[in-house]
Amino acid sequence: MQQVFADGNWLPYAFAFLMGLSVLIYTALDGYDLGVGMLIDNAHWHEKDRMIASIGPFWDANETWLILGVGLLLVAFPAAHGLILTELYLPVAIMLFGLIFRGVAFDFRSKAPYQQKWRWNNRFFYGSLLTALAQGYMLGFYVIGFDRSWAGILFSCLIAVALASAYCLIGACWLIMKCEGGLQEKAVKWARYHLVNSVVGLVAVSVVTPLISDRIYDKWFSFPAMLALVPIPVTTGLLVIGLFLVLRHMPFPRDRYCWLPFALTIGVYVFSFVGLGYSFFPYIVPEQMTITEAAAAPASLRIILAGALIVLPVLICYTALAYFVFRGKATELRYD
Amino acid sequence: MELDPFLLSRIQFAANITFHIMFPSITIAMGWILLFFKVRYNITRDQAWMQAYFFFTKVFALSFAVGVVSGVTMSFQFGTNWPGFMLTVGNIAGPLLAYEVLTAFFLEATFLGIMLFGFRRVPDWLHTLATILVALGTTASAFWILVLNSWMHTPAGFEMIDGQAHVTSWMEVIFNPSMPYRLTHMLLASGLTASFLVAGLSAFRILRDDRAAAVMKALKTGVYLAAILIPLQMFAGHEHGLNTKEYQPAKLAAMEGAWETRRGAPLVLFALPDESERANDFALEIPYLASLVVTHELDGEIRGLNEFETHPPVAPVFFAFRLMVGIGLLMLAVSWLGSYLLLRDRALPEYWLLALVGMTFMGCVATVAGWYVTEIGRQPWLVHGVLTVHDALGPVSGGMVLSTLLVYLGIYAFLTVAFIATLFYMAGKAGYGGERDPERQAMVGEERMTVIGAAE
Numbered sequence: 011m012q013q014v015f016a017d018g019n020w021l022p023y024a025f026a027f028l029m030g031l032s033v034l035i036y037t038a039l040d041g042y043d044l045g046v047g048m049l050i051d052n053a054h055w056h057e058k059d060r061m062i063a064s065i066g067p068f069w070d071a072n073e074t075w076l077i078l079g080v081g082l083l084l085v086a087f088p089a090a091h092g093l094i095l096t097e098l099y100l101p102v103a104i105m106l107f108g109l110i111f112r113g114v115a116f117d118f119r120s121k122a123p124y125q126q127k128w129r130w131n132n133r134f135f136y137g138s139l140l141t142a143l144a145q146g147y148m149l150g151f152y153v154i155g156f157d158r159s160w161a162g163i164l165f166s167c168l169i170a171v172a173l174a175s176a177y178c179l180i181g182a183c184w185l186i187m188k189c190e191g192g193l194q195e196k197a198v199k200w201a202r203y204h205l206v207n208s209v210v211g212l213v214a215v216s217v218v219t220p221l222i223s224d225r226i227y228d229k230w231f232s233f234p235a236m237l238a239l240v241p242i243p244v245t246t247g248l249l250v251i252g253l254f255l256v257l258r259h260m261p262f263p264r265d266r267y268c269w270l271p272f273a274l275t276i277g278v279y280v281f282s283f284v285g286l287g288y289s290f291f292p293y294i295v296p297e298q299m300t301i302t303e304a305a306a307a308p309a310s311l312r313i314i315l316a317g318a319l320i321v322l323p324v325l326i327c328y329t330a331l332a333y334f335v336f337r338g339k340a341t342e343l344r345y346d
Numbered sequence: 347m348e349l350d351p352f353l354l355s356r357i358q359f360a361a362n363i364t365f366h367i368m369f370p371s372i373t374i375a376m377g378w379i380l381l382f383f384k385v386r387y388n389i390t391r392d393q394a395w396m397q398a399y400f401f402f403t404k405v406f407a408l409s410f411a412v413g414v415v416s417g418v419t420m421s422f423q424f425g426t427n428w429p430g431f432m433l434t435v436g437n438i439a440g441p442l443l444a445y446e447v448l449t450a451f452f453l454e455a456t457f458l459g460i461m462l463f464g465f466r467r468v469p470d471w472l473h474t475l476a477t478i479l480v481a482l483g484t485t486a487s488a489f490w491i492l493v494l495n496s497w498m499h500t501p502a503g504f505e506m507i508d509g510q511a512h513v514t515s516w517m518e519v520i521f522n523p524s525m526p527y528r529l530t531h532m533l534l535a536s537g538l539t540a541s542f543l544v545a546g547l548s549a550f551r552i553l554r555d556d557r558a559a560a561v562m563k564a565l566k567t568g569v570y571l572a573a574i575l576i577p578l579q580m581f582a583g584h585e586h587g588l589n590t591k592e593y594q595p596a597k598l599a600a601m602e603g604a605w606e607t608r609r610g611a612p613l614v615l616f617a618l619p620d621e622s623e624r625a626n627d628f629a630l631e632i633p634y635l636a637s638l639v640v641t642h643e644l645d646g647e648i649r650g651l652n653e654f655e656t657h658p659p660v661a662p663v664f665f666a667f668r669l670m671v672g673i674g675l676l677m678l679a680v681s682w683l684g685s686y687l688l689l690r691d692r693a694l695p696e697y698w699l700l701a702l703v704g705m706t707f708m709g710c711v712a713t714v715a716g717w718y719v720t721e722i723g724r725q726p727w728l729v730h731g732v733l734t735v736h737d738a739l740g741p742v743s744g745g746m747v748l749s750t751l752l753v754y755l756g757i758y759a760f761l762t763v764a765f766i767a768t769l770f771y772m773a774g775k776a777g778y779g780g781e782r783d784p785e786r787q788a789m790v791g792e793e794r795m796t797v798i799g800a801a802e
Contacts, residue, residue: 066459066463067459067460067462067463067464068459070410070411070414070455070456070458070459071452071455071456071458071459073414073418073455074447074451074452074455074456076418077417077418077421077447077451078447078448078452080421080422080425081421081443081444081447082444083425084421084424084425084432084436084440084443085436085439085440085441085443085444086440088429088432088433088436088440089433091424091425091429091432092425092429092430092432092433092740093429094425095422095425095426095429096425096426096429096740096741096742098426099426099742099746099750100746100750102422102426103426103750103753106418106419106422107753107757109415109418109419110415110416110419110757110761111757113411113412113414113415114408114411114412114415114761114764116411117407117408117411117412118408118764118768121404121408121768121771121772122764122768122771123771306436306437306440307437307510307512309437309512309513310436310437310438310440310441310513313441313516314440314441314444314445317441317444317445317448317449318444318448321448321449321452322448325448325452325456328452328453328456328457329452329456331456331460332456332457332459332460335459335460335464335467335468336459336463336464336467343463344463344465344466345400345403345404345407345462345463345465
């Protein structure tokens with residue numbers, strides 16, 4: 011054991027974990043604000059302001075998790091970073107176009123002349139949609155091992171829609187928590203609708219991954235391991251059922267448990283992610299490159315890890331502070 | 347026609363970074379200017395300082411948002427177009443970028459929410475603290491990025507093993523020879539960019555008859571700050587030039603338009619450098635001055651371009667350098683005379699305000715020109731002496747790069763126009779609460795008074 015620590019052989023795994031964690035946090039946090047961005051298209055004029063106000067103080071920091079995730083890939087696994095991103099050249103570019111429009115639209119819409127506001131609202135919507143679809147497409151394309159056949163592209167498109175829907179789901183749950191009255195009721199309806207779509211996507215990934223790869227099939231369906239793994243799909247299933255039931259009866263009197271759908275959705279995200287992570291481990295590029303093969307020099311990894319271990323707790327503290335300051339129902343955003 | 351992915355990728359990265367750097371140049375120093383407004387308010391409790399703060403936080407927020415999204419784009423382009431960069435020097439670039447995200451980016455992004463929208467939600471001290479942390483975050487971010495960029499110009503503290511750079515000393519990597527000069531030069535550039543932006547927008551408001559106390563305070567802050575920073579910047583730029591002479595003499599030769607190595611070299615004010623003839627056409631020169639400036643001796647030696655096996659393309663470096671210096675001199679004139687007029691008359695005449703409006707974005711132009719000098723001046727290297735730009739290119743097709751490049755160019759042109767238009771729109775309506783009605787302005791002032799009173 012000491013030998014392992016001395017070699018730094020464990021470092022790539024620590025970084026794979028950190029990177030996975032960043033991506034998971036990103037999909038949950040930026041997921042809800044992308045979701046809200048896609049849902050504004052269905053909302054009334056005055057509701058749009060409130061919806062965007064609910065994500066206003068957070069989106070900048072949420073997006074930073076993407077930079078951290080990609081940054082860690084870049085930093086800790088330079089070989090994989092180049093391989094993955096050159097494979098994903100176009101979807102990455104499309105995602106970036108979306109991110110650019112949505113990020114700036116958020117700020118422009120409140121500052122541009124009033125007559126142009128609807129245009130910026132539209133750009134915010136399309137930017138969010140494009141970002142979510144591109145990310146979903148990349149996820150699908152990654153899962154299927156960069157398969158450029160028609161089936162592969164079709165599968166990627168399916169996952170694109172499913173991930174966008176999953177973002178809408180968590181966005182709607184966020185709104186249930188942060189809004190009241192008519193908007194909250196609408197958010198409940200949106201959440202119900204998108205829950206169905208998300209589950210379809212989740213099932214598709216769960217069925218397809220073991221089928222396209224014998225290795226993944228064996229990892230899940232060999233006997234002793236299977237018992238230990240059963241909790242993952244079972245818990246995910248229970249969380250989904252819980253979410254169905256809660257959403258059927260939302261909103262509760264005196265707004266009790268308005269946070270519950272959001273918490274349950276986060277649970278679904280976490281367990282789906284763990285399942286996906288288990289399937290691909292120890293590969294960082296499916297079936298092509300393992301975590302250790304792609305890793306940077308241990309000396310560099312060590313110095314980043316030292317920094318990360320000091321900074322991450324502080325970062326979590328002040329993120330919590332920001333959420334605490336802007337707790338409760340969303341109100342109008344004012345600079346003064 | 348064969349599309350060259352190398353040239354297209356270079357244009358794409360240049361377009362990206364040109365667009366991107368304008369916004370950090372604004373926000374790095376704007377954060378400290380906002381802190382100054384906030385501290386002045388805390389000390390004097392004068393509403394006008396807080397109103398100046400509120401107006402320029404909007405400018406800050408807008409610049410920050412555009413800076414973030416264009417920065418994200420770049421972090422992806424390392425992988426999509428230039429994977430060789432990380433493969434070769436990832437062990438050095440990686441940790442520096444990681445520290446930037448961890449120590450700076452999260453700090454600014456998280457506290458930005460409290461700084462922008464938290465004035466009425468959090469205690470005053472926490473709001474001030476958030477402003478400090480955002481300013482610190484943007485500056486720390488600049489520090490890490492400039493460390494990495496300087497290392498690419500003057501690499502140190504590493505050894506090459508099997509074609510990959512491995513660190514031997516982090517101190518030498520971080521405090522590489524050009525880092526202190528480049529960092530100082532860039533921070534001062536940001537200071538000038540932000541102060542001319544503040545002065546320009548305030549002058550615009552005064553021209554629109556918006557004579558609120560907050561506007562005058564911001565105008566003075568902008569003009570005086572510029573007047574203080576510009577001589578410092580000229581000195582810092584000079585020192586940076588001397589550093590370049592030592593470590594990247596070919597770049598310096600291109601900046602000076604010097605083809606032959608000679609003693610007592612003249613300063614070329616203007617010329618058309620011709621690389622095929624290896625000479626300057628239509629040169630306008632001041633004898634001995636270049637040697638005097640660069641070596642501090644009349645007959646000091648300046649090494650010419652012909653001495654180097656490879657050197658950067660001369661014309662772009664030569665002209666960008668003159669553009670930067672020219673704007674610097676203009677800034678000196680406008681800010682010093684402006685300060686003199688402000689001190690004498692406590693106001694600026696209309697033509698001077700117009701000049702300031704015209705100078706609003708000159709800081710951005712000068713900063714971009716300066717970056718062109720240093721970055722084009724590093725060619726053909728990506729990391730000086732270690733990795734050429736050509737070797738870093740990934741397996742992308744020219745058609746693909748062209749298609750994304752065109753979209754990027756379209757988006758950036760659109761956003762630049764929208765950004766400038768929106769800033770002037772905000773400045774135009776700020777005093778009137780959206781309407782041209784002086785009564786309304788007074789009411790807004792009162793409202794704000796009670797709001798701020800309640801928050802204390």
